[in-house]
Amino acid sequence: MIRTGFFGTAEIALPVLRALHSMPEVDLLAVVSQPDRPRGRKLVLHPTPVKSLAHQWGIDCQQPGRLKGDNVTLDWLASLRLDVVVVMAYGQILPASILDLPPHGCVNVHTSLLPKYRGAAPIQWAIWNGEDHSGVTLMKMDQGMDTGDILAQASLAIDSTTTSAKLHDQLGQLGAEMILRNLQPYVQGKLQPRAQEEGLATHARKINKEDGQINWHQAAERIHAQVRALDPWPGCTADLLGSDGVVERLKILQVQPIAGKETEPGTLCRPDNGRLVVSTGQGCLEIKQLQRQGGRPMEAAAFLAGYRIKDGMRFAT
Helix, strand or coil, X not given: CEEEEEEECCHHHHXXXXXXXXXXXXEEEEXXXXXXXXXXXXXXXXXXXXXXXXXXXXXXXXXXXXXXXXXXXXXXXXXXXXXXXXXXXXXXXXXXXXXXXXXXXXXXXXXXXXXXXXXXXXXXXXXXXXXXXXXXXXXXXXXXXXXXCEEEEEEEECCCCCCHHHHHHHHHHHHHHHHHHHHHHHHCCCCCCECCCXXXXXXXXXXXXXXXXXXXXXXXXXXXXHHXXXXXXXXXXXXXXXXXXXXXXXXXXXXXXXXXXXXXXXXXXXXXXXEEEXXXXXXXXXXXXXECCCCCEEEHHHHHHHCCCCCCXXXXX
């Protein structure tokens, strides 16, 4: 039996946790997750997805606020005599005291094909940057940010319909398959770690709300990628302007690059058969689905049926 601990917090980590729990060769002894966070208007504390699942199975879940210098958590983990720790979407840097604790170290399930897209938001940046593939890397962790030796990798395609929500679910499941296939061979010494090529490394910084503002001077293809990359959070927004300034901020949910006559970026073309078309820095973009403030998502045709586009209206650039 492989005496195993798991560090994870977010929903994407659940398939890997389920995989570990299902493996007959794994003895899942401990789960560590981030502290509960307040959510909603009343700021009620909610358990993390990983904690909720662990408690369903009766597995002890610890939630230290900070791992560095936390001797209580370290002593608890040491008492379990773990062989290996598996990590996915935990949200904290693991100190050397934990990395070095199990004889087989800590294995991270990272949602990119390392060394590309090290960091917090590999899923979003792979889509936004127009990559045609993403994937999962099993990596033996060191003290760097996703810099450890690669144990195994698997890839999947990104196409013009791929959103972050879709890729999130696909990579979570692929991570589970990677653990099922590779954890035991790794512990048995059958996987040969290989160093990452530093010259190929890129960084995937954390996404923030400001990233959702559309700059219409970009090419239509780039905006299309941005909208898909930021679905569901934070989503993309555009300020509709009239002669007197901002008329309304719209959330842009679905777009499609199309052929069309380019004008000043951000300019609304005259509605044609229920189509809402905007000129960009390169090409035109059809807005297919959008959302008004306080409203529900709607198709462009429904928006145009109840909203008169006046001459001079355009999107802020």
